[in-house]
Amino acid sequence: MGKLCRWCYLLNKRLYRKMSFVIMLVLLLAAVCLFAAAAGEDSGFLHVALAQTDPADPLSGEIVRSLMEDDSLILFTRADDPAHAEYLMETGQADSAWIFPAHMQQAVDAFVQTGAPACVRVVEREQNVLLRLSREKLNAALLGHSARAVYLRYARDHLPMLDDLSDEALLRYYEETPVSEELFVFGDPVASSGGQSHYLTAPLRGLLGIITVLGGLAAALYSLQDEQRRTFAWVPQRYRLPVDLAGIGMATLNLSVVSMAALWVAGVYLPSLLECVITLLYALSCACFALLLRHLLHRIALLGSVIPVLTVLMIVVCPVFFDLKQVRLLALLFPPTYYINAVYDTAYLWYMVAFSGICIALSYGIVKWRSPTR
Numbered sequence: 397m398g399k400l401c402r403w404c405y406l407l408n409k410r411l412y413r414k415m416s417f418v419i420m421l422v423l424l425l426a427a428v429c430l431f432a433a434a435a436g437e438d439s440g441f442l443h444v445a446l447a448q449t450d451p452a453d454p455l456s457g458e459i460v461r462s463l464m465e466d467d468s469l470i471l472f473t474r475a476d477d478p479a480h481a482e483y484l485m486e487t488g489q490a491d492s493a494w495i496f497p498a499h500m501q502q503a504v505d506a507f508v509q510t511g512a513p514a515c516v517r518v519v520e521r522e523q524n525v526l527l528r529l530s531r532e533k534l535n536a537a538l539l540g541h542s543a544r545a546v547y548l549r550y551a552r553d554h555l556p557m558l559d560d561l562s563d564e565a566l567l568r569y570y571e572e573t574p575v576s577e578e579l580f581v582f583g584d585p586v587a588s589s590g591g592q593s594h595y596l597t598a599p600l601r602g603l604l605g606i607i608t609v610l611g612g613l614a615a616a617l618y619s620l621q622d623e624q625r626r627t628f629a630w631v632p633q634r635y636r637l638p639v640d641l642a643g644i645g646m647a648t649l650n651l652s653v654v655s656m657a658a659l660w661v662a663g664v665y666l667p668s669l670l671e672c673v674i675t676l677l678y679a680l681s682c683a684c685f686a687l688l689l690r691h692l693l694h695r696i697a698l699l700g701s702v703i704p705v706l707t708v709l710m711i712v713v714c715p716v717f718f719d720l721k722q723v724r725l726l727a728l729l730f731p732p733t734y735y736i737n738a739v740y741d742t743a744y745l746w747y748m749v750a751f752s753g754i755c756i757a758l759s760y761g762i763v764k765w766r767s768p769t770r
Contacts (some may be wrong), residue, residue, distance in 0.1 A: 407646045414618065415423040415649060419612050421654060427603060428658040440732075443471045443492040447481035450498035459496065459537050470530055482519055492527055494534060504538070508545035544570060601739070602716030604655040605732035606707065607677065608648055612686030613703050615647035616640075620696045637763055640690065641756070645683035652679040674738045677748040681731045684755035691762045731760050 407764060411417045446463060448456045463472045473490065475481035481493035495517040497503050503515035516534060520527055547570050549560050558566065619640050656675045693699045710716075713723040714732040727733040738744040 407643055411647055416614055442526055445473050445475045445481040445491045445493045447475040447478045447495045450719040453498055453500050455500035456496035504542050557695050591719040599716050602732055602736050605735040606710050609652040611651040612644050612648040615644040616686040616690035619643055621626050621688050643688050644686045648682040649679040678735045681748045681752045684752040685731050688755040688759045691759045
């Protein structure tokens with residue numbers, strides 16, 4: 397046992413003498429730091445400038461504050477006045493300007509009672525899908541306040557027995573009635589475990605998973621170099637495959653553990669037993685995948701030329717940014733797919749085990765087929 401541990405230690409030590417492997421570790425940590433820093437900054441897919449015609453108007457001020465405090469894909473900026481908001485939009489600093497009128501409550505009441513023109517002016521340079529969807533956010537912000545006016549109007553028109561009650565009394569009943577405002581409730585295991593969810597850090601897990609695969613492929617290149625130099629010439633032929641797997645596995649294990657630690661530090665995921673199991677199985681699956689490519693391609697130049705293509709292919713077909721149903725079967729050929737989905741579905745833990753077994757079996761078959769003694 398002591399000899400095995402010493403051997404693993406020496407294999408691990410060899411890795412840190414390789415500048416390319418150290419660069420991968422630095423790249424991995426840099427990716428986490430950059431994404432975490434970007435997530436902490438004000439950002440969004442759309443930039444909307446908000447302006448009040450009358451800064452002292454209470455209702456428009458409340459709506460603007462609620463939009464500014466809301467964490468969404470839209471970045472809201474408070475403009476000094478309507479002219480400033482339009483200037484931000486015209487100069488491209490904002491995609492849209494939402495201008496709230498003076499006497500907002502009266503405007504909402506007039507809209508509900510008589511169907512008067514819309515009470516919020518939206519100024520845009522062009523129409524596109526994202527800007528149209530952003531207006532749903534505005535509708536949601538106005539709904540709570542317009543609903544009160546609709547409630548009062550309905551009570552006055554259709555419930556004469558409530559004529560003795562003032563508007564304040566009716567609104568008190570409205571506020572005290574428990575009504576769930578959520579029509580849909582979204583959740584996932586990551587959010588329930590306390591991890592932070594942000595559209596910038598969401599693809600971080602997949603990107604780190606791809607870097608781990610690249611580390612395994614780099615270790616496969618080191619293995620081919622060792623074969624050329626006859627570094628492990630003393631190892632019996634029947635043990636060559638386990639030696640190759642151990643050398644590659646050390647690289648993927650290091651990168652997987654550092655990825656897990658980096659995700660924890662960045663606050664994307666919280667420590668759990670499931671994360672530890674996923675990390676270990678992913679390191680194994682990446683090592684087995686790299687081992688298969690190492691014996692399948694069997695040449696340094698050929699494997700090195702395939703790595704950039706594999707990188708682009710994994711980013712496209714694996715669910716790093718988008719989960720495309722059209723290429724879902726193709727995505728199962730690459731380890732990051734299992735790594736990303738294992739957090740949400742523990743069945744992918746068994747899929748990783750099966751994936752690793754298939755890669756080892758294929759590698760063994762290739763070695764036997766190429767063996768001069770077959």
